[in-house]
Amino acid sequence: MSEAHAILGFGRIASRREKVARWESGTVVPDVQTQYAIAHLHKVAHQEVHRLGWPHWLHLGATDPELRATPHVPDDAGVALRHAWRDGRASPGAYVSVTGQRLSTFVRSLCAQCPATPRWPQQGQFSWERTGYYVALVGSLEGLAPEVSPAALLPAARADLGNLTMLLSCSALDREAKAELAVLAARVADLCGRLSMAVGRWVDAERYFLGAARAAATQGRASLVAGSLSNLAVCHMQVGEPRDGLLLVETSSSLTGNRPSSVSALRSCREAIGLARLGDEVGSARALERAADMISVQSEDEDVPTGMVVNEEWLSISSGIVWTDLGKPRKALVDFSPILGPEIPAKPFRMPSWVVVQVVRAHLEAGEPEEAARHAGRALSFFGGFSLLLAAQLRSEFTPFRSVPAVAALLAELRAAVLS
Incomplete structure (x- = not known):
């Protein structure tokens, strides 16, 4: 870091471990020049240092530099998907890569390439006979998502995304075939995102x-x-970037308007969660009201993309998440009631496993650690394990209550229940 400090023209600084320890403990904030040197080492722009401030910009050093540097829209779908499909998962300490101004620039470039009139993919719309196999394959994968464990389905979806990505680079395909396969590959990439x-x-x-x-x-x-931007909004909200999440929801809405009504309702639910994380109770309530209005007018024959379905149950759960984030656990538990009962839902994996963190938090804040442990244990057995990040979040929530026997037993289970 001393060398980086000198390269930037600020001179050398003393290299002492105790100085770094004070930064890590939060007792001392490094001066701006030192922050520039740290940012230089991690390929973080100085503008981000100013925009986010210390220590909030540090997470950018754990992001994917390739993705962070090139969030533009390429002309070739294969190029766009190659990075998404590459081998390996993110490290546990990694963070979302495209945020702030880069995210704004990215969504503007996407909007510029999209027509004003949206068109939802429909079953059988692809006429080129050689894509029939892939049409059926992608439809089957999407249909399995609500019924099969996401941890089990994700490897299959990833493999099919790899096949489609490689096909897109095949010079023997004509332009029509590539266009059709690109749309199918985009759907599979979105499915991989939802499963992740x-x-x-x-x-x-x-x-x-x-x-x-x-x-x-x-x-x-x-x-x-x-659809993909609306889904991406959830990621940003979950990692503590609700403003970016709201930007993505707004952009998604601008591309398709209020139709189909089910899709609009889902976006309104996500908007409510983002506003709640900013402490806006009134705005959250209005967004939930809009979601309820859209659900009430949706029709059974509405052409809705797989994975974009929302109903009264999800509206209630979204309301529970909102009340949890606003610090009103008793109200949250009332709205979480659809998933607190003993019955297994008809589409069991439509509910993402991360919702259990919200349910646990509501029970703990309501003074019910045994109930929190019971529901976390039920989810653990149902999903067969949690990601490293989810397990860490649950441990963090439960640790203050580790003297409670049910909580202690759950903490022991969590240590052995991390999904590979």
Whole structure:
């Protein structure tokens, strides 16, 4: 760091471990020049140092530098998806990569490539006979998502995304075939994002959603872009960037308007959660009211993309998340009632596992640690484990209550229940 400090023209600084220890403990804030040197080492722009301030910009040093540097929309869908599909998952300390001004620039470039009139993908719309296999494959994967554990389905979806990505680089394909396969690949990338998000792998999900949006934009598919941006909004809200999340929800809405009504209702639920995380109770309530209004007018024959369905149950759970974030656990538990009962839902995996953190927090804040442990244990057995991040979040929530026997038993289970 001393060398970076000198390279930037600020001279050398003393290299003492105790100085770094004071920064880490929060007792001392490094001066701006030192922060610039740290940012230089981690390839973080100085503008971000000013925008976020210490220590909030530090998470950018744990992001994906390649993705952070190139959030533009390429002309080729294969290029857009290659990064999403690359081997390996994000490290546990990683953070979402495209935030702030870069995110604003990215969504503007997506909107510029999308037509004003949205078009949702429909079953059987692809006429080129050689894509029939992939049409059926993608439809089957999307249909399995509510019924199969996301941890089990994700490897299959990733493999199919890899196949489609490689096909897109095949020179033997004509332009029509590539366009059709690009849309299918964008749908699979979005599915990979939703499955990653369902088990709490936010950074992996970001990579898939960005790839899906970029690939869909190469074909001018505003509806698919809108869906992926709405899903990406959840990632940003979950990692503590609600303003970015709200920007993504707003952009998604601008691309497709209020139709289909189910999709609009889902976006309103996400808007409510983002506003709650900013402490805006009135705005959250209004967003939930809009979601309820849209659900009340949706029709059964509405053409809704898989994964964008919202109903009264999800509206209630979204309301529970909002009340939890606003510090009103008793109200939250009333709204969480659809998932607190003993019955297994008809579409069991439509509910993402990260919701359990919200349920646990509501029970703990209401003074019910035994109930919190019971519901966390039930979710643990149901999903077969949690991601490293989700397990860490639950341990953090339960640790102050570790003297309670039920909580102690759950903490022991969590140590052995991290999904690979």
